[in-house]
Amino acid sequence: MALREPAASVVRSVDGDRAVALLESVYEHDLPPEIQELVAEYGRLDGDRSTFLWKWIHHLAPKNVMPFVDESDRDTVAINNTMLVIFVTLLDDLIEKRRDYETFDAITSLVRLKGWSDGTAFGHGPGRTDGGASDGTAIDEPYAAFAVRVWDTLLDRLERSPEFDRYAPLFRFDVSQIVTSIEYSMLVIEHPELASVEDLERYESHNMGMHSFLDIDLMYAPASQQEDLPVLRDAVEIAQEMARIGNWLSTWEREVREGDVSSGVVVSALERGIVDVGDLPDPEDPDPAAADRVISRINDHDVESALLSTWNDKYRRLVALDREADTVDLGPFIDGTEEVLRYYLASRWFT
16 A cells, blocks of 8 residues: 555545535435434434434445455444434533533443343443432433433344454443543533643543444454554554544534534634633533634634644554554454544535
8 A cells, every 4th residue: 555645645535526426425325224213213312413314324334444344344334433423422512512511321231230240231221210310419300211222222233243252342442532522522621721632642542432442343343353452452542533633624614603613624623723711612512703703713724734744643553553464454454444534524514
Protein backbone atom coordinates (compact mmCIF):
# COMPACT_ATOMS: atom_id res chain seq x y z
CA MET A 1 0.00 0.00 0.00
CA ALA A 2 1.74 3.17 -1.15
CA LEU A 3 1.88 6.05 1.30
CA ARG A 4 0.04 9.12 0.12
CA GLU A 5 -2.13 11.93 1.44
CA PRO A 6 -5.42 10.05 1.70
CA ALA A 7 -7.33 12.81 3.49
CA ALA A 8 -6.85 15.18 0.56
CA SER A 9 -8.00 12.44 -1.80
CA VAL A 10 -11.08 11.81 0.33
CA VAL A 11 -11.94 15.53 0.46
CA ARG A 12 -11.72 15.76 -3.33
CA SER A 13 -13.88 12.68 -3.71
CA VAL A 14 -16.87 14.21 -1.90
CA ASP A 15 -17.13 17.27 -4.10
CA GLY A 16 -20.35 17.74 -6.05
CA ASP A 17 -22.07 14.69 -7.47
CA ARG A 18 -20.03 12.18 -5.45
CA ALA A 19 -21.32 13.61 -2.15
CA VAL A 20 -24.88 13.50 -3.47
CA ALA A 21 -24.43 9.87 -4.53
CA LEU A 22 -23.11 8.93 -1.08
CA LEU A 23 -26.05 10.57 0.65
CA GLU A 24 -28.48 8.90 -1.74
CA SER A 25 -26.94 5.53 -0.88
CA VAL A 26 -27.78 6.23 2.76
CA TYR A 27 -31.32 7.45 2.06
CA GLU A 28 -32.01 4.36 -0.05
CA HIS A 29 -30.54 1.95 2.49
CA ASP A 30 -33.06 -0.43 4.08
CA LEU A 31 -32.76 -1.07 7.79
CA PRO A 32 -33.22 -4.68 8.92
CA PRO A 33 -36.41 -5.40 10.89
CA GLU A 34 -34.53 -5.73 14.19
CA ILE A 35 -33.28 -2.15 13.86
CA GLN A 36 -36.50 -0.78 12.38
CA GLU A 37 -38.37 -1.89 15.49
CA LEU A 38 -35.97 -0.12 17.84
CA VAL A 39 -35.90 3.03 15.70
CA ALA A 40 -39.70 3.16 15.73
CA GLU A 41 -39.76 2.93 19.52
CA TYR A 42 -37.05 5.58 19.76
CA GLY A 43 -39.28 7.87 17.69
CA ARG A 44 -42.18 7.33 20.09
CA LEU A 45 -39.92 8.67 22.86
CA ASP A 46 -39.65 11.97 20.96
CA GLY A 47 -36.08 11.17 20.01
CA ASP A 48 -34.72 13.93 17.80
CA ARG A 49 -32.28 11.81 15.78
CA SER A 50 -33.48 11.32 12.24
CA THR A 51 -33.91 7.99 10.49
CA PHE A 52 -31.06 9.13 8.24
CA LEU A 53 -28.65 8.72 11.16
CA TRP A 54 -29.66 5.12 11.85
CA LYS A 55 -29.45 4.28 8.14
CA TRP A 56 -26.03 5.94 8.02
CA ILE A 57 -24.78 3.85 10.95
CA HIS A 58 -26.04 0.52 9.65
CA HIS A 59 -24.95 1.28 6.09
CA LEU A 60 -21.39 2.03 7.28
CA ALA A 61 -21.21 -0.73 9.89
CA PRO A 62 -19.54 -3.26 7.53
CA LYS A 63 -16.63 -0.83 7.03
CA ASN A 64 -15.65 -1.36 10.67
CA VAL A 65 -15.89 -5.16 10.58
CA MET A 66 -12.58 -7.00 10.52
CA PRO A 67 -11.81 -9.17 7.45
CA PHE A 68 -11.62 -12.35 9.52
CA VAL A 69 -15.38 -12.32 10.26
CA ASP A 70 -17.02 -14.94 8.07
CA GLU A 71 -19.34 -13.68 5.37
CA SER A 72 -22.22 -15.65 6.92
CA ASP A 73 -21.90 -13.64 10.16
CA ARG A 74 -21.31 -10.16 8.78
CA ASP A 75 -24.98 -9.14 8.65
CA THR A 76 -25.45 -10.28 12.25
CA VAL A 77 -22.38 -8.34 13.36
CA ALA A 78 -23.58 -5.20 11.55
CA ILE A 79 -26.92 -5.38 13.38
CA ASN A 80 -25.16 -5.91 16.70
CA ASN A 81 -22.89 -2.93 16.10
CA THR A 82 -25.86 -0.75 15.18
CA MET A 83 -27.70 -1.75 18.35
CA LEU A 84 -24.66 -0.77 20.38
CA VAL A 85 -24.60 2.62 18.67
CA ILE A 86 -28.31 3.13 19.42
CA PHE A 87 -27.60 2.43 23.09
CA VAL A 88 -24.63 4.81 23.12
CA THR A 89 -26.64 7.49 21.31
CA LEU A 90 -29.32 7.26 23.99
CA LEU A 91 -26.64 7.97 26.58
CA ASP A 92 -25.10 10.75 24.50
CA ASP A 93 -28.43 12.50 24.13
CA LEU A 94 -29.09 12.39 27.86
CA ILE A 95 -25.93 14.42 28.46
CA GLU A 96 -25.56 16.59 25.37
CA LYS A 97 -29.19 17.36 24.61
CA ARG A 98 -31.28 16.70 27.73
CA ARG A 99 -28.75 17.37 30.51
CA ASP A 100 -30.45 14.50 32.38
CA TYR A 101 -27.62 13.17 34.53
CA GLU A 102 -29.88 11.15 36.84
CA THR A 103 -31.27 8.98 34.04
CA PHE A 104 -27.76 8.67 32.59
CA ASP A 105 -26.46 7.33 35.92
CA ALA A 106 -29.37 4.92 36.22
CA ILE A 107 -28.79 3.43 32.78
CA THR A 108 -25.00 3.28 32.93
CA SER A 109 -25.13 1.32 36.16
CA LEU A 110 -26.08 -1.60 33.88
CA VAL A 111 -22.79 -1.47 32.01
CA ARG A 112 -20.74 -1.22 35.17
CA LEU A 113 -22.12 -4.35 36.82
CA LYS A 114 -19.28 -6.83 36.98
CA GLY A 115 -21.06 -10.11 37.75
CA TRP A 116 -21.51 -12.84 35.14
CA SER A 117 -22.96 -15.76 37.02
CA ASP A 118 -26.59 -14.84 37.69
CA GLY A 119 -29.61 -13.24 36.04
CA THR A 120 -28.29 -9.73 36.57
CA ALA A 121 -24.95 -10.44 34.94
CA PHE A 122 -23.59 -7.54 32.92
CA GLY A 123 -26.75 -5.56 33.37
CA HIS A 124 -29.30 -8.16 32.29
CA GLY A 125 -32.66 -7.64 33.87
CA PRO A 126 -34.94 -4.65 34.25
CA GLY A 127 -32.53 -2.42 36.14
CA ARG A 128 -34.15 0.43 38.04
CA THR A 129 -36.84 1.89 35.85
CA ASP A 130 -39.45 2.63 38.48
CA GLY A 131 -39.14 6.39 38.12
CA GLY A 132 -36.47 6.94 40.76
CA ALA A 133 -32.71 6.75 41.03
CA SER A 134 -31.06 5.16 44.05
CA ASP A 135 -30.85 8.56 45.78
CA GLY A 136 -34.54 9.25 45.22
CA THR A 137 -34.01 11.61 42.27
CA ALA A 138 -36.57 11.27 39.48
CA ILE A 139 -35.46 9.61 36.27
CA ASP A 140 -37.13 9.43 32.88
CA GLU A 141 -38.78 6.02 33.25
CA PRO A 142 -39.83 5.37 29.60
CA TYR A 143 -36.44 6.48 28.32
CA ALA A 144 -34.55 4.29 30.80
CA ALA A 145 -36.79 1.30 30.08
CA PHE A 146 -36.12 1.62 26.35
CA ALA A 147 -32.37 1.84 26.92
CA VAL A 148 -32.55 -1.31 29.05
CA ARG A 149 -34.46 -3.07 26.28
CA VAL A 150 -31.85 -2.11 23.67
CA TRP A 151 -29.08 -3.30 25.98
CA ASP A 152 -30.76 -6.61 26.82
CA THR A 153 -31.62 -7.26 23.17
CA LEU A 154 -27.98 -6.75 22.21
CA LEU A 155 -26.70 -9.01 24.98
CA ASP A 156 -29.20 -11.74 24.11
CA ARG A 157 -27.85 -11.71 20.57
CA LEU A 158 -24.20 -11.64 21.62
CA GLU A 159 -24.65 -14.54 24.02
CA ARG A 160 -25.47 -16.73 21.02
CA SER A 161 -22.10 -16.00 19.41
CA PRO A 162 -19.49 -18.82 19.43
CA GLU A 163 -16.85 -16.94 21.45
CA PHE A 164 -19.02 -14.81 23.71
CA ASP A 165 -17.67 -16.20 26.98
CA ARG A 166 -14.08 -15.58 25.89
CA TYR A 167 -14.53 -11.92 24.96
CA ALA A 168 -17.45 -10.78 27.13
CA PRO A 169 -15.21 -9.40 29.93
CA LEU A 170 -13.28 -7.33 27.40
CA PHE A 171 -16.53 -6.12 25.87
CA ARG A 172 -17.79 -5.00 29.28
CA PHE A 173 -14.57 -3.11 29.88
CA ASP A 174 -14.65 -1.43 26.47
CA VAL A 175 -18.28 -0.37 26.77
CA SER A 176 -17.38 1.10 30.15
CA GLN A 177 -14.77 3.19 28.35
CA ILE A 178 -17.54 4.52 26.10
CA VAL A 179 -19.44 5.61 29.21
CA THR A 180 -16.31 7.32 30.51
CA SER A 181 -15.92 9.10 27.17
CA ILE A 182 -19.43 10.51 27.45
CA GLU A 183 -18.67 11.66 30.98
CA TYR A 184 -15.57 13.41 29.66
CA SER A 185 -17.72 15.14 27.06
CA MET A 186 -19.95 16.34 29.90
CA LEU A 187 -16.88 17.76 31.64
CA VAL A 188 -15.83 19.62 28.49
CA ILE A 189 -19.33 21.03 27.90
CA GLU A 190 -19.52 22.36 31.46
CA HIS A 191 -15.85 23.33 31.87
CA PRO A 192 -14.25 23.86 28.44
CA GLU A 193 -11.29 25.58 30.09
CA LEU A 194 -10.26 22.16 31.47
CA ALA A 195 -10.24 20.40 28.09
CA SER A 196 -7.30 19.47 25.90
CA VAL A 197 -7.06 17.81 22.51
CA GLU A 198 -4.75 15.20 24.02
CA ASP A 199 -7.41 14.27 26.60
CA LEU A 200 -10.06 14.21 23.90
CA GLU A 201 -8.01 11.61 22.06
CA ARG A 202 -7.31 9.67 25.26
CA TYR A 203 -10.87 9.58 26.56
CA GLU A 204 -13.48 10.92 24.18
CA SER A 205 -12.40 8.94 21.12
CA HIS A 206 -13.75 5.83 22.85
CA ASN A 207 -17.21 7.20 22.08
CA MET A 208 -16.72 5.83 18.56
CA GLY A 209 -17.05 2.34 20.07
CA MET A 210 -14.55 0.66 17.78
CA HIS A 211 -12.90 -1.39 20.52
CA SER A 212 -16.34 -2.77 21.33
CA PHE A 213 -16.96 -3.44 17.64
CA LEU A 214 -13.73 -5.45 17.59
CA ASP A 215 -14.88 -7.43 20.63
CA ILE A 216 -18.09 -8.28 18.77
CA ASP A 217 -16.07 -9.30 15.69
CA LEU A 218 -13.96 -11.61 17.83
CA MET A 219 -17.04 -13.23 19.31
CA TYR A 220 -17.77 -14.52 15.81
CA ALA A 221 -14.15 -15.37 14.91
CA PRO A 222 -12.15 -18.58 15.27
CA ALA A 223 -10.63 -18.99 18.72
CA SER A 224 -7.16 -18.84 17.17
CA GLN A 225 -7.76 -15.19 16.32
CA GLN A 226 -6.96 -14.31 19.93
CA GLU A 227 -3.25 -14.56 19.03
CA ASP A 228 -3.69 -11.37 17.00
CA LEU A 229 -5.42 -9.42 19.77
CA PRO A 230 -2.53 -7.01 20.55
CA VAL A 231 -2.15 -5.96 16.91
CA LEU A 232 -5.89 -5.71 16.40
CA ARG A 233 -6.38 -3.50 19.45
CA ASP A 234 -3.53 -1.26 18.34
CA ALA A 235 -5.16 -0.93 14.92
CA VAL A 236 -8.57 -0.19 16.37
CA GLU A 237 -7.15 2.43 18.75
CA ILE A 238 -5.67 4.33 15.81
CA ALA A 239 -8.75 3.87 13.63
CA GLN A 240 -11.20 5.11 16.24
CA GLU A 241 -9.12 8.27 16.70
CA MET A 242 -9.35 8.73 12.94
CA ALA A 243 -13.10 8.13 13.01
CA ARG A 244 -13.46 10.65 15.83
CA ILE A 245 -11.78 13.30 13.72
CA GLY A 246 -14.25 12.57 10.94
CA ASN A 247 -17.12 12.83 13.40
CA TRP A 248 -15.83 16.15 14.74
CA LEU A 249 -15.57 17.58 11.23
CA SER A 250 -19.07 16.37 10.38
CA THR A 251 -20.89 17.65 13.46
CA TRP A 252 -19.01 20.47 15.18
CA GLU A 253 -20.91 23.42 13.70
CA ARG A 254 -24.30 21.91 14.56
CA GLU A 255 -23.08 21.07 18.05
CA VAL A 256 -21.78 24.59 18.70
CA ARG A 257 -25.24 25.93 17.86
CA GLU A 258 -26.67 23.44 20.38
CA GLY A 259 -24.25 24.61 23.08
CA ASP A 260 -22.07 21.49 22.86
CA VAL A 261 -18.44 22.65 22.60
CA SER A 262 -16.80 19.26 23.28
CA SER A 263 -15.65 18.76 19.68
CA GLY A 264 -11.94 18.54 18.94
CA VAL A 265 -12.43 21.37 16.44
CA VAL A 266 -13.51 23.76 19.20
CA VAL A 267 -11.00 22.50 21.76
CA SER A 268 -8.21 22.90 19.18
CA ALA A 269 -9.34 26.48 18.61
CA LEU A 270 -9.29 27.11 22.36
CA GLU A 271 -5.77 25.69 22.69
CA ARG A 272 -4.53 27.83 19.82
CA GLY A 273 -6.15 31.01 21.19
CA ILE A 274 -8.44 31.38 18.19
CA VAL A 275 -11.42 31.66 20.53
CA ASP A 276 -11.66 32.20 24.28
CA VAL A 277 -13.87 30.34 26.73
CA GLY A 278 -15.87 33.52 27.21
CA ASP A 279 -16.74 33.53 23.49
CA LEU A 280 -18.49 30.17 23.63
CA PRO A 281 -22.29 29.93 23.73
CA ASP A 282 -23.89 29.03 27.06
CA PRO A 283 -24.62 25.27 26.96
CA GLU A 284 -27.87 25.80 28.87
CA ASP A 285 -29.15 28.57 26.59
CA PRO A 286 -26.96 28.86 23.47
CA ASP A 287 -27.08 32.25 21.78
CA PRO A 288 -27.23 31.82 17.97
CA ALA A 289 -25.21 34.99 17.38
CA ALA A 290 -22.44 33.86 19.74
CA ALA A 291 -22.38 30.44 18.06
CA ASP A 292 -22.10 32.04 14.61
CA ARG A 293 -19.19 34.22 15.74
CA VAL A 294 -17.31 31.19 17.10
CA ILE A 295 -17.96 29.18 13.94
CA SER A 296 -16.83 32.03 11.70
CA ARG A 297 -13.62 32.60 13.65
CA ILE A 298 -12.72 28.91 13.61
CA ASN A 299 -13.39 28.64 9.89
CA ASP A 300 -11.23 31.72 9.25
CA HIS A 301 -8.26 29.91 10.84
CA ASP A 302 -8.84 26.62 8.98
CA VAL A 303 -8.73 24.42 12.07
CA GLU A 304 -10.23 21.58 10.05
CA SER A 305 -7.15 21.32 7.81
CA ALA A 306 -4.93 20.80 10.86
CA LEU A 307 -7.16 17.96 12.03
CA LEU A 308 -7.09 16.36 8.58
CA SER A 309 -3.30 16.50 8.76
CA THR A 310 -3.50 14.64 12.07
CA TRP A 311 -5.80 12.10 10.39
CA ASN A 312 -3.11 11.57 7.74
CA ASP A 313 -0.48 10.96 10.43
CA LYS A 314 -2.65 8.31 12.02
CA TYR A 315 -3.31 6.73 8.64
CA ARG A 316 0.45 6.33 8.18
CA ARG A 317 0.69 4.66 11.58
CA LEU A 318 -2.03 2.24 10.58
CA VAL A 319 -0.29 1.38 7.30
CA ALA A 320 2.99 0.84 9.18
CA LEU A 321 1.23 -1.46 11.65
CA ASP A 322 -0.18 -3.47 8.75
CA ARG A 323 3.32 -3.94 7.34
CA GLU A 324 4.61 -5.16 10.71
CA ALA A 325 1.76 -7.61 11.30
CA ASP A 326 2.63 -11.17 10.31
CA THR A 327 -0.75 -12.86 10.62
CA VAL A 328 -3.38 -10.12 10.19
CA ASP A 329 -4.38 -8.47 6.92
CA LEU A 330 -5.48 -4.98 7.88
CA GLY A 331 -5.79 -3.79 4.28
CA PRO A 332 -9.61 -3.90 3.99
CA PHE A 333 -9.95 -2.33 7.44
CA ILE A 334 -7.62 0.52 6.44
CA ASP A 335 -9.61 1.06 3.27
CA GLY A 336 -12.67 1.28 5.49
CA THR A 337 -11.18 4.21 7.43
CA GLU A 338 -11.09 6.22 4.21
CA GLU A 339 -14.67 5.33 3.34
CA VAL A 340 -15.87 6.28 6.82
CA LEU A 341 -14.18 9.69 6.52
CA ARG A 342 -15.72 10.11 3.07
CA TYR A 343 -19.23 9.52 4.44
CA TYR A 344 -18.62 11.82 7.41
CA LEU A 345 -17.56 14.68 5.16
CA ALA A 346 -20.49 14.10 2.80
CA SER A 347 -22.94 14.01 5.72
CA ARG A 348 -21.87 17.19 7.52
CA TRP A 349 -25.41 18.45 8.01
CA PHE A 350 -27.14 15.16 8.62
CA THR A 351 -25.21 13.37 11.45
